[in-house]
Amino acid sequence: MIGYGFMGATHSQGWRVAPRFFDLPAEPVMQVVVGRNEDAVSAAARKWGWVEHATDWREVIARDDIDVVDVVTSGDSHAEIAIAALEAGKHVLCEKPLANTVAEAEAMVAAAARAGAAGTQSMVGFTYRRVPAVAYARSLIADGRLGTVRQIRASYRQDWLMDAEAPLTWRLQKERAGSGSLGDIGVHAVDLAEHLTGLQLTAVAGVLETIVTERPLMGESIGLSGKASTERGEVTVDDLAIFTGRFADPAGGAGALGSFEATRFATGRKNALRIEISGSAGALAFDLERMNQLEFHDATVPPLEQGFRTILVTEHDHPYLAPWWPPGHMLGYEHAFSNQVHDFVNAVVTGEPSTPSFAEGLHLQKVLEAVQQSSAADAAWRPVD
Structure with a gap:
């Protein structure tokens, strides 16, 4: 695993x-x-159960005893590490978003295609796909229930x-993160x-906003004490993104409309990812x-019986849940990462295509780029290539 911060902890978990339940x-x-x-990665290895630690990812990728490379670094290094790992014949799991730019993502897709021809797997870590309720919602839609x-x-x-005085972390720097809340x-x-x-987005129109334009710089102890210095630096990414999207229509019509919001300034909201599909x-x-x-609403039942009802997605017949706890016992944020390992390891061993693929990651990178272009052009509609 390359990287050891927040995502390093979740992936380690x-x-x-995963092998203890699946x-x-x-x-x-x-x-x-x-x-x-050296000190920080050594502590991470001990805390999260890695056999050893290292400071040079190139040397590790070259080792014959490494089969899989898990990339959990900041976005500016995804392309370099993932491409090198794929060229070395290693299966790659890479955190989202795939890269910081479309060009980087395209290079990663090309490397994945070359490696895939030899049976090497590559996958992007959009872990929320592995939340059981999300997987069940997908099956309901695929079955035509909506x-x-x-x-x-x-x-x-x-x-x-x-907090406007919160320090300028790498997530607020375009050269490191690619974009902000978007x-x-x-x-x-x-x-x-x-x-x-x-369905896939074909066009978007929206606005990006930076609410706090400068913040205290992080001190040299970044990642250890988290203290900020007295100097200030510019925030070069968005704090808030609001945009509309048009989806392709398989029947050739206008297609569904979507509205999207991403913000790290929603007072009182801690991790509120919500989606409604009508x-x-x-x-x-x-x-x-x-x-x-x-929440599910069946519009085909008599009107007097209609209304949203809540489905508790904890039964063993629900996706991913059979190996876990007895019915009714809740899963948490970390379980989705074990479910992701289950899917990735099965793809590596069976040779079945892993998903989301790098190609899917590239498409999403093009959506992000189109939103940025729209914002720079007074919210004009922009096509998603």
């Missing part, structure tokens, strides 16, 4: 726990975690940047909208802050 066709060995800071999808509303709202959390809303419905025969809604529940 997934790798460690009957995997191969057992992952958490061999080495890599980071630039009829024709007409409208989609998706938002991801957090408030962790509300690429960090908004891309999850877009991915779920497309993943659940099977169709000709029904509707559903999911909220990550109530991740074991799915």
